[in-house]
Amino acid sequence: MSAFSKAVALIVGGDKSLWFVINTSLRFSFWSTIFSVLPGLPLAFMLFLMKGRLRNILAAIVNAIMALPTVVIGLFVYSAISNRGPLGSLKLLFAPGGVIIGQSLLALPLVIAMTYTGFQKLDPRYHETLTTLGAGLFSKMAAIMREGRYVILQAALSAFGRVTGEVGVSMMLGGNIKGYTRTMTTSVALEISKGEFEYALALGLILLIVALLINVLSHLGIRND
Amino acid sequence: MSFLSNKKAKAILAFALIAAFVFTLPVYATGTKEAKVQNKIVRLATTTSTENSGLLGYLLPIFTKDTGYEVHVVAVGTGAALKLGENADADVVLVHARSEEDKFMAAGHGTERRDVMYNDFIVLGPKTDPAGIAKAKNAVEAFALIAKSGSWFVSRGDRSGTHVMELDLWNKAGVSIGGSWYKEAGQGMEQVILMSNSMGAYTLSDRGTWIAVSDKTDLAILYQGDPVLFNPYGIITVDPGKSENINYAGAKALLDWMTSDKGQKLIAGFQLKDQVLFFPNYKK
Numbered sequence: 001m002s003a004f005s006k007a008v009a010l011i012v013g014g015d016k017s018l019w020f021v022i023n024t025s026l027r028f029s030f031w032s033t034i035f036s037v038l039p040g041l042p043l044a045f046m047l048f049l050m051k052g053r054l055r056n057i058l059a060a061i062v063n064a065i066m067a068l069p070t071v072v073i074g075l076f077v078y079s080a081i082s083n084r085g086p087l088g089s090l091k092l093l094f095a096p097g098g099v100i101i102g103q104s105l106l107a108l109p110l111v112i113a114m115t116y117t118g119f120q121k122l123d124p125r126y127h128e129t130l131t132t133l134g135a136g137l138f139s140k141m142a143a144i145m146r147e148g149r150y151v152i153l154q155a156a157l158s159a160f161g162r163v164t165g166e167v168g169v170s171m172m173l174g175g176n177i178k179g180y181t182r183t184m185t186t187s188v189a190l191e192i193s194k195g196e197f198e199y200a201l202a203l204g205l206i207l208l209i210v211a212l213l214i215n216v217l218s219h220l221g222i223r224n225d
Numbered sequence: 226m227s228f229l230s231n232k233k234a235k236a237i238l239a240f241a242l243i244a245a246f247v248f249t250l251p252v253y254a255t256g257t258k259e260a261k262v263q264n265k266i267v268r269l270a271t272t273t274s275t276e277n278s279g280l281l282g283y284l285l286p287i288f289t290k291d292t293g294y295e296v297h298v299v300a301v302g303t304g305a306a307l308k309l310g311e312n313a314d315a316d317v318v319l320v321h322a323r324s325e326e327d328k329f330m331a332a333g334h335g336t337e338r339r340d341v342m343y344n345d346f347i348v349l350g351p352k353t354d355p356a357g358i359a360k361a362k363n364a365v366e367a368f369a370l371i372a373k374s375g376s377w378f379v380s381r382g383d384r385s386g387t388h389v390m391e392l393d394l395w396n397k398a399g400v401s402i403g404g405s406w407y408k409e410a411g412q413g414m415e416q417v418i419l420m421s422n423s424m425g426a427y428t429l430s431d432r433g434t435w436i437a438v439s440d441k442t443d444l445a446i447l448y449q450g451d452p453v454l455f456n457p458y459g460i461i462t463v464d465p466g467k468s469e470n471i472n473y474a475g476a477k478a479l480l481d482w483m484t485s486d487k488g489q490k491l492i493a494g495f496q497l498k499d500q501v502l503f504f505p506n507y508k509k
Contacts, residue, residue: 083312083313083314083470088313088468088470093314094268177298178282178298180297190277193277193415194277195415195419
């Protein structure tokens with residue numbers, strides 16, 4: 001267990017590079033969560049209002065995209081933001097912008113699927129009443145989002161967890177640049193490849209703590225619902 | 226927030242706290258680097274051997290102090306590093322596969338190439354040396370012996386400079402690779418050494434990476450010293466005509482600095498575990 005105690009010492013001792021990657025990870029995840037929830041909510045709402053077969057097909061597509069490996073999403077974004085790609089002039093590759101775009105796209109289907117499923121579980125009479133009362137599209141959306149706020153919170157937390165724990169997108173689009181785009185997960189990958197297991201383990205512990213926090217928050221949301 | 230009860234507010238509040246935490250960590254100040262002027266940043270695509278041995282971590286802060294340029298290092302295999310240069314996703318490349326570098330220059334992707342330094346490749350394996358390569362007369366014979374004995378060999382398999390060298394040796398030894406003894410890892414040098422260690426396999430490594438990880442393994446250097454195992458590193462500035470994104474001035478500054486008297490002296494002075502890893506060899 002010496003690796004474990006060294007890991008704890010690193011965390012408690014405030015190792016500077018360790019805290020830097022934690023900070024970078026959480027910052028990227030924070031923005032990725034925002035940029036996946038913002039477009040995800042209206043899209044999920046659209047899906048929720050749709051009827052019949054098309055809705056089922058679209059829902060199936062969203063679910064299928066969720067299964068895409070992170071490196072594949074990374075590859076799509078890579079080809080778009082590489083200097084050769086259509087967005088090349090923005091210099092997003094190997095920069096925080098690229099990672100955040102990739103992670104947002106990674107979390108988007110998750111946010112849509114979770115909020116859509118959550119909205120469906122709301123009391124159907126709620127939606128019907130709104131319609132009978134002649135609520136417009138936007139007021140309807142606002143009302144359902146208010147009613148389903150815990151669904152949204154849980155989706156956001158899941159998105160946060162998903163992007164914090166992924167390595168493919170961050171590695172491919174961020175390039176694991178020290179002090180710039182090096183995150184917890186790319187750091188773990190690097191340290192394992194160097195055989196520095198203590199440092200990797202310390203980061204693993206922190207990832208575990210983040211995951212636990214998210215789950216606790218999710219459960220708080222469910223209990224209060 | 227009037228629609229929230231006290232209890233419900235807790236969950237939201239906790240999430241907000243995480244967000245606040247994200248922005249108030251003491252190291253956050255260093256994160257504002259992103260706001261710096263873009264052309265102060267030089268994008269260097271290089272191999273894992275220069276980054277993970279600690280050489281760049283030792284050299285680049287001094288370069289930044291001397292010139293004001295900040296270097297963003299992307300450490301990949303030589304093949305990938307050259308590809309990044311070709312696509313103008315890097316301003317300058319520092320790699321070690323001369324034949325690939327010459328192709329890169331011939332295709333017009335680079336404007337200038339200079340020798341920077343060298344180290345050498347070594348053949349690692351289990352101390353018992355089941356293939357008996359320690360007695361080989363040259364590197365090609367050592368490789369032939371490994372294949373003949375059927376001992377496992379772990380290959381980088383990633384078109385890195387080390388992989389290119391390895392394929393060249395198999396080729397010269399007349400060995401057709403791909404049997405069950407030949408394991409393509411597709412990973413970095415450290416990882417491949419650690420894998421070879423746990424599999425009791427042979428592998429080809431650059432000396433720098435070996436010195437960095439040697440105390441984590443039971444492997445030993447079983448063959449070294451053949452001149453064909455010489456491993457020279459070259460630095461190439463990417464053709465600025467490719468894209469407006471290229472920071473040519475920064476790339477040129479790095480190329481000049483690495484090959485300056487100061488840069489060359491610093492390279493010679495870099496030691497890991499009391500051993501010199503890279504030998505400067507730029508000739509004006």
